[in-house]
Amino acid sequence: MTLLALNKPFxxxxxxxxxxxxxxxxxxxxRPGVYPAGRLDAxxxxxxxxxxxxxxxxxxxxPERKLPKTYWAQVEGAFDPRAIATLRDGLDLGDFITQPCEAREIAPxxxxxxxxxxxxxxxxxxTHWLEITLTEGKNRQVRRMTAAVGxxxxxxxxxxxxxxNVFDQQLAPGQWRELGAEVLQQMLTFSGQRRSPRPR
Incomplete structure (x- = not known):
C-alpha cells in the first residue's frame, strides 16, 4: 500500500x-503503479x-467520504464580506448547488x-486571498464559485x-515524497478535524 504526496506545478x-x-x-x-487520488486541474x-x-x-x-480539501485562492477585486458569506452558504452554479463550505479572507x-x-x-x-475548504470537489469548482460571486x-x-498539508511535507513544486504507514492510517480514519495548513 503506497501513498505519495506531490506538489503539482502549475x-x-x-x-x-x-x-x-x-x-x-x-x-x-x-514511480510505477501509482495513480492520482482525485484530480487537480492543470x-x-x-x-x-x-x-x-x-x-x-x-x-x-x-465525495460521500466528506474529506476536506483546503485551497488558497488569489482572487480579483476588493474584499467583499457578502461574497464570503455567499461562498459559505452555498450557491447555484447552474448544473449543481454547492454545499456549505468554510471560506475566509487570509493575508497574502x-x-x-x-x-x-x-x-x-x-x-x-x-486582489486578495481566500482560504476555502470543501468536502466536495467537482470540476473547477473553486474557480466557478469565486467567479459566481464576481x-x-x-x-x-x-x-x-x-x-x-503541503507545508508539513516541505515540498517544492515538482517534488514528491512517499508517506509512511502512520499517515496512511490517519488518512483512512480521518474524522474531519483539521488544523490550519499555515505553518507555525
Missing amino acids: GTICQFSPHPTRPSLAAWID DSEGLLLLTDDGRIQARIAE PDHLWTRDPPIRYRANIP KPTLRLVRVAIGPI
Missing part, C-alpha cells in the same frame, strides 16, 4: 500519459496524492512558492487534503 496535467502541449505527472514522478497548483490502493483512492476522491501568504509563470499584475485592479480566481493552490 501547468501539469493529472495524467501519466503524454500530452501534446503540457507536462504530465511523468515529468515529476518515476492551471492549479499544490498538493496531489497518488496511490496504488483502491481504499485510499476512494477515501480521498469519493508570503511563504508560498513563486508561480512559474507569475500571474499578470495589473496595478489598477486589487471574484475571478487568478491563482489557485491546494494546500491540504484531510490531515496532510
Whole structure:
C-alpha cells in the first residue's frame, strides 16, 4: 500500500500519459503503479496524492467520504464580506448547488512558492486571498464559485487534503515524497478535524 504526496506545478496535467502541449505527472514522478487520488486541474497548483490502493483512492476522491480539501485562492477585486458569506452558504452554479463550505479572507501568504509563470499584475485592479475548504470537489469548482460571486480566481493552490498539508511535507513544486504507514492510517480514519495548513 503506497501513498505519495506531490506538489503539482502549475501547468501539469493529472495524467501519466503524454500530452501534446503540457507536462504530465511523468515529468515529476518515476514511480510505477501509482495513480492520482482525485484530480487537480492543470492551471492549479499544490498538493496531489497518488496511490496504488483502491481504499485510499476512494477515501480521498469519493465525495460521500466528506474529506476536506483546503485551497488558497488569489482572487480579483476588493474584499467583499457578502461574497464570503455567499461562498459559505452555498450557491447555484447552474448544473449543481454547492454545499456549505468554510471560506475566509487570509493575508497574502508570503511563504508560498513563486508561480512559474507569475500571474499578470495589473496595478489598477486589487486582489486578495481566500482560504476555502470543501468536502466536495467537482470540476473547477473553486474557480466557478469565486467567479459566481464576481471574484475571478487568478491563482489557485491546494494546500491540504484531510490531515496532510503541503507545508508539513516541505515540498517544492515538482517534488514528491512517499508517506509512511502512520499517515496512511490517519488518512483512512480521518474524522474531519483539521488544523490550519499555515505553518507555525
